Amino acid sequence: MDTNKTTESTVNEDAVRSALQTALKEAMSDSREAEKAAPAPAPAPISLEEARAALEAAKEREAAAAKAAEEKEIADAKAAKEKAIADAKAAKEAKAAEAKAAKDAKASEAKAAKDAKAAEAKAAKEAKANKKAAKKNENKPEKQAEKKSAKKKADDEPKKREKVASDAFIEFKDVRKTYIMGETEIHALDGIDFKIQKGEIVIVVGASGAGKSTILNILGGMDNLTSGTVIVDGEEVSDYDDKELIFYRRYDVGFVFQFYNLVQNLTARENVELATQVSKNPLDVQDTMIAVGLESRENNFPSQLSGGEQQRVAIARALAKNPKLLLCDEPTGALDYNTGKSILQLLQDTARKSGMTVIIITHNYALTSIGDRVIKVKNGRIESVETNANPMDIRDVEW
Ligand SMILES: Nc1ncnc2c1ncn2[C@@H]1O[C@H](COP(=O)(O)OP(=O)(O)OP(=O)(O)O)[C@@H](O)[C@H]1O
Numbered sequence: 001m002d003t004n005k006t007t008e009s010t011v012n013e014d015a016v017r018s019a020l021q022t023a024l025k026e027a028m029s030d031s032r033e034a035e036k037a038a039p040a041p042a043p044a045p046i047s048l049e050e051a052r053a054a055l056e057a058a059k060e061r062e063a064a065a066a067k068a069a070e071e072k073e074i075a076d077a078k079a080a081k082e083k084a085i086a087d088a089k090a091a092k093e094a095k096a097a098e099a100k101a102a103k104d105a106k107a108s109e110a111k112a113a114k115d116a117k118a119a120e121a122k123a124a125k126e127a128k129a130n131k132k133a134a135k136k137n138e139n140k141p142e143k144q145a146e147k148k149s150a151k152k153k154a155d156d157e158p159k160k161r162e163k164v165a166s167d168a169f170i171e172f173k174d175v176r177k178t179y180i181m182g183e184t185e186i187h188a189l190d191g192i193d194f195k196i197q198k199g200e201i202v203i204v205v206g207a208s209g210a211g212k213s214t215i216l217n218i219l220g221g222m223d224n225l226t227s228g229t230v231i232v233d234g235e236e237v238s239d240y241d242d243k244e245l246i247f248y249r250r251y252d253v254g255f256v257f258q259f260y261n262l263v264q265n266l267t268a269r270e271n272v273e274l275a276t277q278v279s280k281n282p283l284d285v286q287d288t289m290i291a292v293g294l295e296s297r298e299n300n301f302p303s304q305l306s307g308g309e310q311q312r313v314a315i316a317r318a319l320a321k322n323p324k325l326l327l328c329d330e331p332t333g334a335l336d337y338n339t340g341k342s343i344l345q346l347l348q349d350t351a352r353k354s355g356m357t358v359i360i361i362t363h364n365y366a367l368t369s370i371g372d373r374v375i376k377v378k379n380g381r382i383e384s385v386e387t388n389a390n391p392m393d394i395r396d397v398e399w
């Protein structure tokens with residue numbers, strides 16, 4: 001039997017192989033189809049321990065999920081609470097702002113009402129006053145205007161005084177100035193009398209401490225006197241009150257000092273302009289700058305000018321006010337010989353040209369020859385008053 005089989009096998013070997021291959025192919029194809037169609041294979045049976053472990057793991061996962069859910073819930077609740085607080089705060093603020101705005105509006109309304117009422121009352125009062133004034137001055141409006149301008153003038157300027165009799169432009173009568181220093185009295189001026197005529201050049205000489213500056217300061221309304229009388233242009237300056245003195249210094253007196261006293265942060269021209277602004281009847285600034293020979297330096301500051309130039313600015317400043325009196329306290333005291341001489345020449349020429357009364361204090365007795373009048377002062381008293389019929393020109397004086 002076996003032999004037969006072997007034989008058959010050998011005989012049909014190729015056919016069998018082909019059949020087998022076909023069958024195998026079909027079987028594989030069926031198995032893939034079956035795999036596709038067949039339901040999932042039943043899980044493999046597990047042991048008890050494995051089941052327990054799986055259960056534990058499932059529990060843990062469940063607990064972790066529950067915890068996460070709880071935490072999320074807490075966070076959500078917290079966020080919601082914060083939002084509610086913020087919303088409440090914003091609402092409160094909005095309400096407060098609203099209340100404030102309402103309050104402000106009410107207050108401004110009240111203020112406006114009050115202002116309107118006040119304005120109304122003021123207008124009514126003014127109208128009443130105007131009506132009264134109009135009624136009073138019905139037929140004389142020009143008189144009303146006159147009165148108004150007179151009142152304004154009285155506010156601005158002191159009222160004019162009655163003229164006092166004097167045969168001189170300037171007169172000092174028994175003028176005394178006493179300083180009390182503890183127990184001692186210093187008689188800076190001890191009974192001074194002199195007269196000066198209009199347009200004169202007057203030289204005041206005397207030793208240091210004689211009282212020269214005190215005389216000039218009293219004459220210029222810069223110092224008050226202890227007793228006596230000072231008359232200038234028919235007015236009793238020694239009787240002036242403070243307001244009258246201000247106007248006297250402002251309009252009637254020009255001062256030139258030894259150390260110039262310029263405003264350092266103003267140019268030469270501005271220093272002069274400043275003086276003209278407080279003057280009633282000033283001279284032209286440009287003309288004055290030319291007159292003192294400073295037209296090319298008018299834009300320089302005092303610190304950029306020499307002493308002589310600065311004194312020229314100071315003279316221009318005093319002259320530009322067009323004063324009645326030019327008072328010079330040692331105007332060449334800080335200058336060298338030639339510069340001092342040119343300054344004196346300027347003063348002399350100006351006085352001659354303008355007819356201005358010029359008073360010059362000096363220590364230098366050589367200068368007495370240029371004065372129309374020479375007043376010598378000694379120990380607070382007048383030593384002498386002399387007049388020069390033919391005063392010298394400063395150009396011809398040497399010292
Ligand atoms: N404020 C004061 N207090 C006390 N004494 C004063 C005062 N001012 C001036 N004197 C005194 O008055 C006197 C006259 O002084 P004043 O300045 O008039 O002299 P002066 O002739 O101008 O002198 P100088 O040539 O030195 O300028 C001097 O004895 C001075 O000491």
Ligand SMILES: [Mg+2]
Nearest residue numbers: 212213214329
């Ligand atoms: Mg002096």
